[in-house]
Amino acid sequence: MRPDPWQQWQAFSALFTPGAPASPPGSGHHDASSFAPFADLTERFNAAARAYFDGAANAPAPAAADAARSFSDSLRELFADIQLPWNLSAGSRALGASPIDPMNSPALGATREHQLRAQRMADAWRRVEEAQRRLQRMGADALREAAATFASGLATSPPPAPSAAALHKLYGTWVDCAEDAYSRAVHGEPFCAALAEYVNASSAWRKELQASVEQSAKLLDLPTRSEINTLTQRLAGVENELRALRQKHRPEPAAGTVKRARRKAKP
Amino acid sequence: MTPGGSLAARAAATPGAAGCSERQAVWQSGKVTLYRYRPIARPLVSAPLLIVYALVNRPYMMDLQEDRSLIRGLLSEGLDVYLIDWGYPDGADRFTSLADYIDDHLAGCVQQILKAHLLDELNILGVCQGGVLSLCFSALHPQRVKNLITMVTPVDFHSPADLLSKWTRNIDVAALVGDGNVSGDVLNQLFLSLMPFRLTQQKYVDLVAGSPDKASLENFMRVEQWIFDSPDQAGAAFREFVTWFYQENRLAQNRLEISGRKVDLRDLRVPILNLIGKRDHLVPPAASLALRALVGSKDYTALEFDLGHIGMYISARAQHEVPAAIAKWLASR
Numbered sequence: 001m002r003p004d005p006w007q008q009w010q011a012f013s014a015l016f017t018p019g020a021p022a023s024p025p026g027s028g029h030h031d032a033s034s035f036a037p038f039a040d041l042t043e044r045f046n047a048a049a050r051a052y053f054d055g056a057a058n059a060p061a062p063a064a065a066d067a068a069r070s071f072s073d074s075l076r077e078l079f080a081d082i083q084l085p086w087n088l089s090a091g092s093r094a095l096g097a098s099p100i101d102p103m104n105s106p107a108l109g110a111t112r113e114h115q116l117r118a119q120r121m122a123d124a125w126r127r128v129e130e131a132q133r134r135l136q137r138m139g140a141d142a143l144r145e146a147a148a149t150f151a152s153g154l155a156t157s158p159p160p161a162p163s164a165a166a167l168h169k170l171y172g173t174w175v176d177c178a179e180d181a182y183s184r185a186v187h188g189e190p191f192c193a194a195l196a197e198y199v200n201a202s203s204a205w206r207k208e209l210q211a212s213v214e215q216s217a218k219l220l221d222l223p224t225r226s227e228i229n230t231l232t233q234r235l236a237g238v239e240n241e242l243r244a245l246r247q248k249h250r251p252e253p254a255a256g257t258v259k260r261a262r263r264k265a266k267p
Numbered sequence: 268m269t270p271g272g273s274l275a276a277r278a279a280a281t282p283g284a285a286g287c288s289e290r291q292a293v294w295q296s297g298k299v300t301l302y303r304y305r306p307i308a309r310p311l312v313s314a315p316l317l318i319v320y321a322l323v324n325r326p327y328m329m330d331l332q333e334d335r336s337l338i339r340g341l342l343s344e345g346l347d348v349y350l351i352d353w354g355y356p357d358g359a360d361r362f363t364s365l366a367d368y369i370d371d372h373l374a375g376c377v378q379q380i381l382k383a384h385l386l387d388e389l390n391i392l393g394v395c396q397g398g399v400l401s402l403c404f405s406a407l408h409p410q411r412v413k414n415l416i417t418m419v420t421p422v423d424f425h426s427p428a429d430l431l432s433k434w435t436r437n438i439d440v441a442a443l444v445g446d447g448n449v450s451g452d453v454l455n456q457l458f459l460s461l462m463p464f465r466l467t468q469q470k471y472v473d474l475v476a477g478s479p480d481k482a483s484l485e486n487f488m489r490v491e492q493w494i495f496d497s498p499d500q501a502g503a504a505f506r507e508f509v510t511w512f513y514q515e516n517r518l519a520q521n522r523l524e525i526s527g528r529k530v531d532l533r534d535l536r537v538p539i540l541n542l543i544g545k546r547d548h549l550v551p552p553a554a555s556l557a558l559r560a561l562v563g564s565k566d567y568t569a570l571e572f573d574l575g576h577i578g579m580y581i582s583a584r585a586q587h588e589v590p591a592a593i594a595k596w597l598a599s600r
Contacts, residue, residue: 041472085456168473186460192437196436199443
């Protein structure tokens, strides 16, 4: 069934509208969950902001500063699990695992080649995890910097009266702080180097994995990607030769049938 | 029919990936399709305009909906508009190179248009990465190009604010690509990672907080569909593009060769209009502005708009300003 965004939106809105009539069966109510993470984010942000308002309103300076710090710490927590490619869990870990730690086994005997491949794979995965940790550390540092900037901004003026607009503005301010700090981090050489290592190690790991899969395919007499690539390249070569021959024998347009597009005199 | 059913039917008929303007496929080669749009105004100039879009996203962003369509704006100005749809590369396209895209697909489209109009030159509008392909083609075949327009097109890939360039500088692209294609999902993750707080959270929170009406929600969902409708990239072409342009900056350093022929931007002596988004986070203005110093053309115009990368196609402001600027510039040449 084709999802209807408007129906989903109405169903989602109904969840937060007191006294709203129940949706008819099949109306898409069950699909409202696609908006749920953002509603959840909004609610958690609002709760933290309300705590800040309660703690800072009419409070002496130290208590207001505490409330601001506590608010910015909450935001750090809230945004710590933002989805970035290098934060995704290593779901394919099992593919690189082995009952025996291949890194500590000497490569000997008839299966030496495969042992070595497993060692290379394990080493690549170790590099992936190390680069991932470096990236996550830098991400956490950026969030800490964002939180500090955000807290110092809050400290310069009394909190506004709680309202939807004020909350939205606070959220926007936080995102500005977070993006600024993130941008400074990701433009830096350490981040670029860690990202390159993350990608390069992942590529190395995948290459070894592909070799393992091809080895299994050969055992089962299944066509491998390498064999298909060879055929594709041969076909491309034939196509190129054919195109060149066609080009060579294409008749030139008869004289006088082509005209130049009119070009105006320069102003 | 229930209201929901009616809306679903309308959504099914919503142009979406096909765009909103009437068009006809006039040529096809493999997965590449050349479209011609039905004129809706009196012709302004004699030469048709070929839009060369990027490989990394789908070209229907140029014709998203009636009130947000650069193509419709150009048609309204009286231009005869063609568009290249590169299609969705699959495993069989993994060895398709930049030379294939430029010398076969793009050149084939140009040849088809020139043949149909009995002309020997046309106007080209290259968008983003499509602008880079257009620059290469125009430098290699200057006799086929009457006027060249580049839009949010990177030329100097080593400008200081270019985050994509910094990130890709030390990546082993050959190992990343291997013998395969590059997944569109990977590219989506890359683009989201440029501004993750805004692109993965804030825009949705703003939507939730903004109580959108039906029309604005549909607009949002159309853009959302486009953003994540990312074709896989033909492996060889991707490897060449990242290595030659992002890593080695060959175009700006006059060291680029396609199929053994040097791409020398000084050979570009046709009139050039360079359209730049001042708030473009993907192609920093400096990356585009570098074009002026590199081309041989004496008729060079740069127009900067206070817009971001995507805003250049779909913002309300762009609808008023960009097609009119292109038409006015073309009409005077």
